[in-house]
Amino acid sequence: MTLDPTDRAIVEATQAGLPLVPAPFAVVAETLGISEQEVIDRLQALKDRGIVRRIGAAPNHYRLGMTANGMTVWDVDDTLVDALGEKVGALPFVTHSYRRPRALPVWPYNLFAMVHGESREEVLAKRDDIAALLGEACRAADILFFTRILKKTGMRLRRRED
Structure with a gap:
């Protein structure tokens, strides 16, 4: 299964994490020259197809005291x-x-x-x-x-x- 260029660009832009701002998808969208809604819709479609497993926070368990x-x-x-x-x-x-x-x-x-x-x-x-x-x-x-x-x-x- 291959990704179209826009889906690939979204994955590359988000794979290291979303920006920690109030509207992270808008920042990604601006970077890629597409709408915020298109970023959200495409990520949901990638998730629905099983290409993206989840979008979520990855806390540092060491900093949370889980050493x-x-x-x-x-x-x-x-x-x-x-x-x-x-x-x-x-x-x-x-x-x-x-x-x-x-x-x-x-x-x-x-x-x-x-x-x-x-x-x-x-x-x-x-x-x-x-x-x-x-x-x-x-x-x-x-x-x-x-x-x-x-x-x-x-x-x-x-x-x-x-």
Whole structure:
């Protein structure tokens, strides 16, 4: 699927974030030489087509006091991982979850869930809540605590050279 030039320009103009002003879409529109309503309509259409997943704020969890960050990893029965992964992802303290292929024999985990907290103890308690939800479908688990941010951006389109 390809984007038309205007949609691509909108994605490029917004992919690093919207301007922090009262009318951010108007600023984007002015930059691109189109109307504010066209920016809004095109972003909605991109969202409806699944090209843009969401438009929202991305708070810095460290600045919010969430300095304990753990990627919980789970070895879940393959026949149940999708259904259970949906339930884990719906927990209010899980910021994102996803299924990944195992790398046997070294890495048996197929379900990942990111958890943030103000302390390691808080993150470990949240991990215990996930374990209770997974129940006997979970065969093994671990948690990887982060010590620093290496990358904190989403996917970025590269600007095309005309």
